[in-house]
Amino acid sequence: MNPYQQKRRWKYSLLAFAVVIASGSLLYTNYLVKNIATSERTRAQVWALSMKQVFASDDNDFLNYVFAVRDSLTVPAIVVDDKGEFKYKKGLDSTKTFIAIEAEENPNIKYDTAYFRHELNSMKEQHEPIKVTVLNSQWLVYYKDSALLTQLKFFPYIQLSVIAIFLLTAYTAFSSSRKSEQNQVWVGLAKETAHQLGTPISSLMAWIELMKDKFNAEKDPLILEMENDVKRLEIVADRFSKIGSRPVLENRNVYEVVKDFTDYFRVRVSNRITFEVRGDTNTRAGLNVPLFDWVLENLLKNAVNAIEDKGTITVDISESKKQVFIDVTDTGKGIARSKFDTVFQPGYTTRKRGWGLGLSLTKRMVENYHNGHIFVKDSELGKGTTFRIALKATPHDN
Ligand SMILES: Nc1ncnc2c1ncn2[C@@H]1O[C@H](COP(=O)(O)OP(=O)(O)OP(=O)(O)O)[C@@H](O)[C@H]1O
Ligand SMILES: [Mg+2]
Structure with a gap:
């Protein structure tokens, strides 16, 4: 398994694990919430029942017991009679009171109807009221979830x-x-x-x-050919030596640099592949030629690999809004849309002998050393691909 596939497998396993943990935690809390909600309803029911007992009995001991039970129940509740008139409250803000009677008994207490309505409405939204018959009329006990719940x-x-x-x-x-x-x-x-x-x-x-x-x-x-290849080796060594140090960018004619490299490259691949360099011949940009040739080499090699037998590779140079675009288009097998970003990741390859390093190096050289961008502009499976390099344009000669 290559490192890219391994990384992907890890990513998906970890994601699945995270989903299991998150849903486990949510399910368990949900279970706890349900249990507590049931117990809170029971408490509200007991409280409602206790009210009935209070009005039905004269036994003081029994009533004290009922009051003790009532006070231990922490669910906030409001009791209204069959006409919707306020009767009792519990577990609510004790500084606010709702009823005129309480206010009459103690003139310092302010009657706060807004608070009463608000609390009652929020209780109505949360739970069905508990019905209890007291003094021959039916009272409704509204309650809401405790703060804990x-x-x-x-x-x-x-x-x-x-x-x-x-x-x-x-x-x-x-x-x-x-x-x-x-x-x-x-x-x-x-x-x-x-x-x-x-x-x-x-x-x-x-x-x-x-x-x-x-x-x-x-x-x-033959000697000249040999000399050419050794010069090439020298260029390769030069590219490697430039990695890691800030390369010097020269203001160069983009068309010429691309044309020179393509001319060098085209004679080294099958003549069933046609090359074309076209577009703006005056555009200039800051380039480090050995590194930029490396970028072109990687893109052209990939284009050649994508073309199975016969095809065309076109490099189109254009300028717009102070940006230079170098579009490398092939008529090869194409890239699926979902892989437009993935192809730049180190280790991603679909070739038997590929390392999946070409595009990640290319991206690095374009972005880190030329302050530009590279991306898949367009691609269709079975039809071909266009990679676009965008660089900042520099002033023309004239
Ligand atoms: N022009 C293209 N057309 C279709 N697929 C492409 C093209 N360019 C790149 N790819 C896909 O992206 C993958 C990664 O490319 P990259 O250049 O990073 O690695 P590679 O070519 O597989 O190996 P190497 O490290 O030798 O360059 C390729 O294996 C291929 O699947
Ligand atoms: Mg490659």
Whole structure:
């Protein structure tokens, strides 16, 4: 399994695990809430019954017992008679009172009808009232969830959000430290490779100069071909040495740079593939040519790989609103829309011998070293793909 697939599998397993934990926690809290709600209804019923007893009995001991039971019940409730007149309340804000009678008995108490209505309405919304017959009329006991139950209902959401924030912060911290570690490894390796290639390349160049003197290079183009390839090796080493240090960007004609590289590249692939470079020939942008050639090489190689047998690769250069666009279009197998972002992830490949590194390096070189953007502009399965590079335009010569 390649690292990309492994990462995806991990991601999905962890996601599934998180869903199991979250739903388990919600289900369990729901179960607790239901249990407590049932017990609160029972308490409200007992309280309603106790009221009946209070009016039916003269036994003081019994009444004291009933009052003790009543006071231990914590569910907030309001009792109204059959005409909707307020009778009793409990578990509500004791500084506010609802009835004129209470206000009459104690002139300091303010009659707060708004509060009474508000509380009664919220109780009506929450539960069916409990009916109890007192003194030959039917009273209704409205009640609402206790503060504890309300808190418990919200608890899992608060808890899960706190955990999610914590995990997100931890993930961001770890992934950024892992990225910077990867950066160091990749920069170190690139620099070391460039360094080690340096010596044999210089000797090869010297040998070629000697061979040119010894054999007639004009008559023997093989030596020139060899020289070309060694020069190429030198460019490769140069690319690697540029990784990690801020490359110098030169104000270059984009068309010319693209044309030069495409001309070099086209003779090295099957002649069943046609290349075309077209568009604005005056556009300029800040380019580091060795690195930008590498970008083009990766895109062109991918385009070649995507074309099974015969096809066309077009590079179109245009400028709009101070931006240069370089569109690389092929007539290959195409990329599914869901993979437009994924293709840039390191390790994602559909090729047997691919590493899935080409596009991730390309993205890095475009974004980090050229301050540009690269994305899949368009693609259709079986028809072809366009990758777009967007760079900041620099002033023209004229
Ligand atoms: N022009 C394209 N058309 C269709 N698919 C593409 C194209 N360019 C890239 N892809 C898809 O994106 C994948 C990743 O490309 P990338 O260049 O990163 O890796 P690779 O070409 O598979 O391997 P390598 O590391 O050798 O470049 C490819 O395997 C291919 O599936
Ligand atoms: Mg590639």
